[in-house]
Amino acid sequence: MGKKKHDTPLLDQLESGPWPSFITGLKRLADDNDMMVDLLGQLEHSYKTRKGYWKGGTASVIGYGGGVIPRFSEVADMFPESAEFHTLRIMPAPAMHYTSDILRKFCDIWEKYGSGLIALHGQTGDVMLQGCTTENMQPCFDEFNELGFDMGGAGPSVRTGMSCVGHARCEHSCYDTARAHRQLLNAFIDDLHRPALPYKFKFKFSGCGNDCMNSVQRSDMAVIGTWRDDIEVNQEEVRKFVAAKGRQYVNENVVMRCPTQCLSLNEDDTLAVDNANCVRCMHCINVMTKALSPGKERGATILVGGKRTLKIGDLLGTVLVPFMKLETPEDYDALQELAGNMIDFWAENALEHERMGEMIERIGLGNFLEGLGLEVDPDMVAHPRANPYVRLDAWEEEVAKWNARQAAAT
Amino acid sequence: MGKKKHDTPLLDQLESGPWPSFITGLKRLADDNDMMVDLLGQLEHSYKTRKGYWKGGTASVIGYGGGVIPRFSEVADMFPESAEFHTLRIMPAPAMHYTSDILRKFCDIWEKYGSGLIALHGQTGDVMLQGCTTENMQPCFDEFNELGFDMGGAGPSVRTGMSCVGHARCEHSCYDTARAHRQLLNAFIDDLHRPALPYKFKFKFSGCGNDCMNSVQRSDMAVIGTWRDDIEVNQEEVRKFVAAKGRQYVNENVVMRCPTQCLSLNEDDTLAVDNANCVRCMHCINVMTKALSPGKERGATILVGGKRTLKIGDLLGTVLVPFMKLETPEDYDALQELAGNMIDFWAENALEHERMGEMIERIGLGNFLEGLGLEVDPDMVAHPRANPYVRLDAWEEEVAKWNARQAAAT
């Protein structure tokens, strides 16, 4: 300990200003940690040359294939103490709840084995313990593991999940996101720890259409809360809201903003909702939190295939199951089963390095549905096809299926 | 003459009902024309077997490569008189105006040389003289030609144009569609008569955004009238309209239907227009024909690349020139020059059998604009790109161009 710090004139400029400075934190760590001294040196070097100096490699803990992001420095000759600077990804509890006690324990273990630098959190929701030597990785992980925490995902595997605060605090929450999150992640824990899938697979859970987890775009399987019956309206609270804000405000900010124009403000300052046309967008409920709430028959819409850029451009998830009830344990088991079927089908049919969304784009949603044994539904499309490039040999069979379903439904 | 008619039990069923029957007409022709006797026989045969029996071939008139659609029967043994049943495509005047006199002359010539069957009109706007033998084609065309009519397009060539009734009768008309139609078609008459382009090329001219010629989808170059200044409002007529229909009707059918919400009905029953947000959709003008009209600074938006299905699916035209003034002869010449440049570029760069729209899809609109020396404009896109798959080496140069244009504009 006590290695002399490098000059960091560029990084030092990131210490001023009102926002908390990560550089100040790194420097504080460097006071007592030589690895951080050289890490700061390398980072300053990056800032000066505008280049990165880490390369990958291999590093792992016993029993697991993933969860560690190994980093070896390309400029270790200049900065030897941070020659190895691996990250351990640790899965937090759903919605990232902590006691101060558990956080302190994190700090203590990590101070012992690592750099002392923790990201709360990575974009996939992991606790990222950054800056570990190969040697310290195993004992460090062992202590976290004993504390009740497990390694997160990395590589071609199921990844760490994310869920919104949901039932814990949010009145909009239409299903138990924490429960779904934990049940599903832990059901596929083997696929998480032992990367053997075509590519990565992410779950995200949002309790309502506000999608605070960005699941539509950042997960292969997005579970987004919704309801099937009517919006709950407390007309007394509507009246109070109108009294407080004025009719014009309500018309301009609620009624006229409904995407399907299914609201109207009655003469008596109550609200009429054309529930058959409501698309569960959440807007009116967001504005009038006291007066409006999601209906009572709650569950989720399942979207599939969201991801970022590689290799065909960003994809938004698309509807796979318009509505799935999520109340009983059996409902949650059904969700898990669906996820399992999806992963199995994808594992069998995807090309190497092909995400779920890309595979669906390649094989067509129809084939994917068929593979999963799911029923086709107009809710899955923005609009039907605009081109005639389709084989219709099996038209009659498909019509028969639809008709049978309709008959069964009535 | 006087050949016995075939039995046509299926076709006969098309003689009943309130709509004028083409079968009744064909039968009437068959009374005096053996070719029509066998034509009816072949058609009945088609109805019975549900198959067509024409094949192509070659047939043309002296001096021209196109304009005739040659048809030879595959069942000439059964129906020898209609063994040859070619179509001559004749270009009518813009917007299909006729005197009864000229129509009678058409009938007389056609009765002499052909079957007596005329389609008014083909979907590309031609007079289709259907049912001519190879032998009679030349004299028949000669007589039409002497009458002041010329052959229409067929094959990989400029095709017959279409224009709406426009200035002749329609108050919405923002430019002289008939003039543009005639000038452009006749400027490219060589490309029309001597098919040597990559594929077909269609012009269509609509006087306003109502696009009564379906130009956006059915032409390679669509010239659609619009205006650049403010909508003309006759407030007196607005008041009368409101008085007659009621405020609610006006709000529901005019104000609320404006796609950019730029209308509002003032307390005094006059109409306020936020012209900066008006997208010239025509709706309000369509509803209130007396009170509202397009502005005074008129011209057209040019769209490019509309077409039907082959081979990448139907394409709607896209904006190439947001606004082009069309008032003076020079303006019309500029339109002609643009068309010429487009056709030249396309002729040089398209693959065989590749329409304008498909070529643009293949090479990118940016390259097409560059090839034509046209300036890029946000009006050309529904939205900017959502993917980063673009080479940006020349970013600075393009920015400089834009800045220079902006500076020049102010």
Next chain:
Amino acid sequence: MAEQPRMPIESGTPDAFQYMHPLFQRNYGQWAWHERPRPGVLRHVAKSGDEVWTVRAGTQRQMDVYTIRKLCDIADEYAEGFVRFTIRSNIEFMVSAQDKVQPLIDKLLEEGFPIGGTGNSVSMISHTQGWLHCDIPGSDASGVVKSLMDELHAEFIREDMPNKVKISTSCCQINCGGQADIAINIQHTKPPKINHDLVSNLCERPSVVSRCPAAAIRPAMVNGSPSLEVDEKKCICCGACFPPCPPMQINDPEHSKLAIWVGGKNSNARSKPSLHKLVAAGIPNNPPRWPEAATIIKTIIKTYKEDAREWERMNEWVERIGWKNFFKKTGLPFTRFHIDDWGRTRHTLNTSTHIRF
């Protein structure tokens, strides 16, 4: 010495003024407003105060010279000798005075020409050649149109739809008929049957290969001669190979079906132009009256009429109520084939939780 052949006068598109009603000429570009006093009649008023009354009548498009002469007689006797045709093969008679309108209408009706097609009516169906003349048709457009217009006559002569209804048909998958509120098109359901004996003579083989949108055709030797081969797994039965290669027979009396498309719109009024979408397929190509297609089309029109708001075109109505409700209200089945899977189609899927329950 042999006579020199006559060379054509390349006069191109003729000047319209010579055939134009005098009031059109006089008020060219100077019209003020118009109204529709009754279905089938337009009254245009010029800034000069001049007025023109237009009477619109339906025709069969495929006309014999006798019918055309009859229309000319009417033009001379009941109108002022000038007519024009619309893009939908309706004929328009122009008169300068209101009192000429009714006698003209009476005469047209007497001669069997329906009056209408204006305003919020179902206008004449724009159509194509079919068995009557084309070399690649799977059906007969004129017959389909005659059959349908008989059924839709009542909506042609009235103006009580929510907005204009524009219909088109096409008699093969090349689709010379345009995008429309409703389109009735051929949809093949089996790959082409190749007559290998004829291929080498009648096909430009490389060009056929390049025209296939599915890259399903490859050159092949069959019975020792150069021919073509179709990968039937890849083929989507579009028929694009048939025109350049007639031995690749795509038409089939049973398997060439009709499909119905909804929501094409070319105008910019209110919403942007839009392409039509597949709603029904597998409809028998059933001459001479195509009753199965007619039933579906009447259902769609009836549902639209009852459910849409004033000024809503077909696609605007569907967008408002949602496609699910379109299928529900019309009773049409929704199948996996309605899902677009042709290339990069994610933008046609529902990338949201916006769902009606």
Next chain:
Amino acid sequence: MAEQPRMPIESGTPDAFQYMHPLFQRNYGQWAWHERPRPGVLRHVAKSGDEVWTVRAGTQRQMDVYTIRKLCDIADEYAEGFVRFTIRSNIEFMVSAQDKVQPLIDKLLEEGFPIGGTGNSVSMISHTQGWLHCDIPGSDASGVVKSLMDELHAEFIREDMPNKVKISTSCCQINCGGQADIAINIQHTKPPKINHDLVSNLCERPSVVSRCPAAAIRPAMVNGSPSLEVDEKKCICCGACFPPCPPMQINDPEHSKLAIWVGGKNSNARSKPSLHKLVAAGIPNNPPRWPEAATIIKTIIKTYKEDAREWERMNEWVERIGWKNFFKKTGLPFTRFHIDDWGRTRHTLNTSTHIRF
């Protein structure tokens, strides 16, 4: 005898209840409504009548253990020992009584943690690893974010934007940062430079070839060894080849630039989710403070703030005023590069005459 290695306990995602504020546990799934009494503070009321006050504070995400312990001290002393983190690395302290709110806020401010990020504020920028840890970065996300949040601090602690503003950054074109109202991402502008000596050792060559979205890479022999070759005409400089093949160096101190994207939206509120669109590029990757990027972002935010209506997210505002006006009002140049030409992109073009003049 050697000790058996310890095998992991595959406990997976832990149960959240053990770390959850007691009021959250008691009212789990039973919340009634909430309000925001001031920026950075949420008041949630349960059906039981229980209330929880949440105070949200910004952090630097990349935290040293001293900072985390400081936050724990605050949680113990001024709150009730429970915290949670948001998806944007803000920390939330929960208290059961209103009177604890102000002292907690005072303490956090004293220790340098800004209070805000709720409601219609600019929340913390979600960001990625960069030079600090990643093996492929073109920039340093943490530095970019610190610089920008210094500039945007005033909008973090207030709630006077039209709606939430969510920003993200990514430090390479792989884009671990999400879609957002505004995204600041690396955009390379030159093809990779290949270090051929290393290719045979360090690349899985077939897999690199298949990862290139432009099909620009082909196997080649260079100096007698198997290597790779890039067709520089086809290459669109995406950098997808770099992670699987580090010798294909894509990062360049000068030519790896920043690009700014606008209008991503994940929520379903009002409009459907949408992807962000390119608005500015060619921005110097200029550490340590990236002033050029900051200027553009502040301009966009200011324009949005002044011009958008209440509740309009960034993309909803742009859709309403039109992209032309977005470029006009922000003064950003529009170039041919803004036109999407990646594949079948006609649906991104203006297929209408809807134009504002």
